[in-house]
Amino acid sequence: MAAVRIPPTLRADVGGLRELEARGETVGAVIDDLVERYPPLAGQLYSEGELASFVNVYLGGEDIRTLDGLDT
Numbered sequence: 001m002a003a004v005r006i007p008p009t010l011r012a013d014v015g016g017l018r019e020l021e022a023r024g025e026t027v028g029a030v031i032d033d034l035v036e037r038y039p040p041l042a043g044q045l046y047s048e049g050e051l052a053s054f055v056n057v058y059l060g061g062e063d064i065r066t067l068d069g070l071d072t
Contacts, residue, residue: 002030013040027057028070 004020014020014034022037024030031051035042045055057064064072 004030004034010041010044013044014038026070027059027064027072031057031070 001021001023004022006014006018006020011017020034022030022033024033031045035045044052046052051057051070059067059072064070
């Protein structure tokens with residue numbers, strides 16, 4: 001289980017929550033779990049099927065773009 005911090009701009013899409021737990025072996029799977037439970041997030045997080053360039057995801061303080069992206 002992963003703890004996901006939700007930025008203020010997305011909290012309205014998740015019922016005002018600051019943090020959620022999500023399941024997944026990779027960052028992509030964790031995001032998919034969140035989008036499945038909170039469909040409005042998809043429009044906020046993805047652009048043309050890819051993680052939007054303005055969306056920053058960090059794992060252990062490191063940007064996933066410098067790791068394996070959504071496969072991290």
